[in-house]
Amino acid sequence: MQLVWVNTTTGDEQRRTVRGRSVFLRLTRSGELKTSVFSTPLRIEIEGQNVFVRDTGDGPPLSVAGMAVEKGRQRAWGRNQELRIGANVVFWVADSAMLRSRTPIDPEQRRRWVAIITVLILLLLLFGFLGYRTMTANNTVQMTALTPIATPTATSIGTLSLADKPTPAGAPMPTPMLTPTLTPTPALVPATDVSPLHVPATPTSDPPPPPTVSIASPARPEVWDARLDALGVNFVPAIVPVGGEFWRLFEATWLDEWEATGRHHIFVDVVDAQQKRFQEREVRIRVSTDGSLTACTPAIDPNIQRPFGADCPMFSSGFAYTVTVDDRLPSDRVERLGLGTIEDRFAPIHTSFILRFRLERRTNN
Incomplete structure (x- = not known):
């Protein structure tokens, strides 16, 4: 933040940039504003967006917005309020760094951004779903096109002979002649006498042990x-x-x-x-x-x-x-x-x- 110090008698104006959370101010005999880390009649403390002023009791009386500051007591110093020290007026101005770090986010703006992001996510999901459906349909069409069609076959039972020349109009159509296919009959083989096979009996052994039951x-x-x-x-x-x-x-x-x-x-x-x-x-x-x-x-x-x-x-x-x-x-x-x-x-x-x-x-x- 910046402190602006105006002398109401001479009209002189001074500016000092304050960094940190606490600073002491003092006024020299020549009327110049000085900042110091040592104890002086005026102490300014910065806490978040709030600025407080304290009169230590070693200087002229202080007043904020026309109200006197009791010695040893701390008082809030608003951004649009004047701090009077005798014939001098001091007010503070927030710099850009302070505004960036402490300015709250507008709730309406936050809701607007949330709505925009939600719409974008829904659009991405919709496009992804449509793309998936299109890809699935294309794959189905390709699989259908690649499926072979079975050609019906018929068993040949003969040779169909037709005239090579075209038949004149009005002439009777020749009857197709079917030539049957002859299947050879297998020759009969006389039966051969087969003598019975005698298998010797297996000698009797001890019976196997009974199985273990679970x-x-x-x-x-x-x-x-x-x-x-x-x-x-x-x-x-x-x-x-x-x-x-x-x-x-x-x-x-x-x-x-x-x-x-x-x-x-x-x-x-x-x-x-x-x-x-x-x-x-x-x-x-x-x-x-x-x-x-x-x-x-x-x-x-x-x-x-x-x-x-x-x-x-x-x-x-x-x-x-x-x-x-x-x-x-x-x-x-x-x-x-x-x-x-x-x-x-x-x-x-x-x-x-x-x-x-x-x-x-x-x-x-």
């Missing part, structure tokens, strides 16, 4: 929360050969919005045959959505102090998640998990699930 694990876990049926949760048992190891789901529990206390997770634990958290190797839990997209694969934490070995947050309601043990061994599977309640399955209400798997060996039972 059967599913029990239909339900040992602990199954009845509310899971109302939620539409599915349990899919693993297909395991007899004598093979697999991960069996032995507990499944649902926590409603009050029991979950704000949590929205699938809590999973994996234990061995002794009901201790599995620690022989790293085992991960696979939580997927839509049966293919993986949501998370946390590893089971071997720290037995934690209540659960792993957990995965849920962010989708309804039947979004499937859980299984991600290991080289077969595993039971739980499907159609997600946020929501029994009354409204797709409500974004925080609920949780607890699933526990145990390493077992499949028997005939």
Whole structure:
């Protein structure tokens, strides 16, 4: 901004450009306006589009727009208002840099530009759609033109003989003569006596061992929360050969919005045959959505102090998640998990699930 200093007695005018946010002004004995960084009777502060003036109490009295400025108090100094210091009048003018950096955008102009840009985008989309339709139509025409037309063929059953000369008018048309094509009859070959072939019997050997049968694990876990049926949760048992190891789901529990206390997770634990958290190797839990997209694969934490070995947050309601043990061994599977309640399955209400798997060996039972 610029400060314009006018002496009402002599009519002299001075101008000073002010940079920064704060400046001190002083008037010399000769009446010249000086700017300084040291404390002087007048201090001007710039904050955004506002300019403030403060009388430090060491000079002549100050007034802004005809109203006195109390000593030690700060007063707003409008752009069209005069600051009087004795016989001198000071007013400020915003320079181009200040106007560029602080002039707000006209809302009407902003709306106009938004409308213009929106129309241009719609036109581009329309032209792109028309171009796509035209290209598709041209490709269809080209494919139709290149498709060969099948020529009908007829089986020849004879030779049609007509006169080479034209038939005079009124004369009867000759009847075409068909020459049949003779097919040779194959000669009969006398039958030859064939002696029967005697194959020696294969010696009897031990019967093959019975095949190994793969059967599913029990239909339900040992602990199954009845509310899971109302939620539409599915349990899919693993297909395991007899004598093979697999991960069996032995507990499944649902926590409603009050029991979950704000949590929205699938809590999973994996234990061995002794009901201790599995620690022989790293085992991960696979939580997927839509049966293919993986949501998370946390590893089971071997720290037995934690209540659960792993957990995965849920962010989708309804039947979004499937859980299984991600290991080289077969595993039971739980499907159609997600946020929501029994009354409204797709409500974004925080609920949780607890699933526990145990390493077992499949028997005939």
